[in-house]
Amino acid sequence: MDLVSAVDQYVFYLYTQRRLAKNTVNSYSSDLGRFARFIGDSRHACDVTRKDVEAFMAFLTDQGLSSRSLARNVACIRGLFRFLKEHNLCQADPVADLAAPSFSRPLPVVMSQEDVEKLLDACPMDTPEGLRDRAILELLYGSGLRISEALNLGMADVDQEEGICMVRGKGDKQRVVPIGECALDALRVYLQKGRPALLKGRILTRVKGPRNPLFVTRRGTVISRQGLFKNLKKYAAAAGLDPRISPHKLRHSFATHMIENGADLRTVQSLLGHEDISTTEVYTHVSQKHLHEAFTKSHPRAKE
Numbered sequence: 133m134d135l136v137s138a139v140d141q142y143v144f145y146l147y148t149q150r151r152l153a154k155n156t157v158n159s160y161s162s163d164l165g166r167f168a169r170f171i172g173d174s175r176h177a178c179d180v181t182r183k184d185v186e187a188f189m190a191f192l193t194d195q196g197l198s199s200r201s202l203a204r205n206v207a208c209i210r211g212l213f214r215f216l217k218e219h220n221l222c223q224a225d226p227v228a229d230l231a232a233p234s235f236s237r238p239l240p241v242v243m244s245q246e247d248v249e250k251l252l253d254a255c256p257m258d259t260p261e262g263l264r265d266r267a268i269l270e271l272l273y274g275s276g277l278r279i280s281e282a283l284n285l286g287m288a289d290v291d292q293e294e295g296i297c298m299v300r301g302k303g304d305k306q307r308v309v310p311i312g313e314c315a316l317d318a319l320r321v322y323l324q325k326g327r328p329a330l331l332k333g334r335i336l337t338r339v340k341g342p343r344n345p346l347f348v349t350r351r352g353t354v355i356s357r358q359g360l361f362k363n364l365k366k367y368a369a370a371a372g373l374d375p376r377i378s379p380h381k382l383r384h385s386f387a388t389h390m391i392e393n394g395a396d397l398r399t400v401q402s403l404l405g406h407e408d409i410s411t412t413e414v415y416t417h418v419s420q421k422h423l424h425e426a427f428t429k430s431h432p433r434a435k436e
Contacts, residue, residue: 263326274315
């Protein structure tokens with residue numbers, strides 16, 4: 133099997149069997165496509181050697197790729213040859229023990245609880261859009277949802293009686309997430325006053341997204357990520373916060389504040405929908421940084 137065909141088969145497997153997110157699959161396809169072009173599209177996949185891969189990595193280094201990008205490429209190539217071996221398409225794996233470049237993962241930016249409150253309070257409660265955005269932001273912070281997960285919620289996905297919602301995460305994987313009382317109160321107000329006002333006299337238009345979407349616009353469509361980003365910047369400015377704020381910072385803040393208040397790592401991993409707990413572990417470092425800063429500031433023997 134030539135290298136291009138092997139890459140196509142692996143990418144198809146990632147999308148249909150592993151059910152990875154479309155953007156993730158596209159990233160794999162792009163990186164492995166560049167690898168195939170460097171090695172030679174018609175080269176038999178089983179003839180690729182360790183030296184070939186090392187030459188490709190040297191090429192990427194010369195192109196100025198960061199350690200993070202180099203590590204991602206190594207992971208892609210490892211995955212490809214592991215797939216070929218496991219499916220008996222190649223007998224040997226030339227990169228099984230190839231070390232990926234090390235890099236330091238940047239710590240996520242976390243808002244203080246006070247700043248979160250300021251942001252939430254900046255949503256106007258006298259407009260249906262304000263009620264809607266308050267409910268969305270409460271969910272992002274109160275339940276740790278990704279912005280795409282929140283905007284893809286349908287009416288049937290929320291159980292107000294049980295205080296839970298059914299979330300579709302990356303790779304279309306589902307998980308049940310509890311909704312805190314503050315977020316639930318904001319949702320109820322939005323559903324009673326905001327959503328009916330937005331849809332008054334209009335027919336729901338399902339351009340994309342869930343059937344009977346939870347968060348709508350006056351046009352009867354799902355609010356877009358761009359629309360929420362624009363409103364978020366406006367609320368941040370009104371609250372005197374950095375306008376570069378993003379919805380994902382609320383998710384980071386959710387995880388960090390959970391750990392700071394005693395939640396165990398496995399629980400936070402489950403709530404966030406992380407497949408690998410190493411992804412969740414970054415929040416313990418943020419929490420440790422917070423503890424160290426509090427110690428340095430508060431203890432009389434911490435500094436001269």
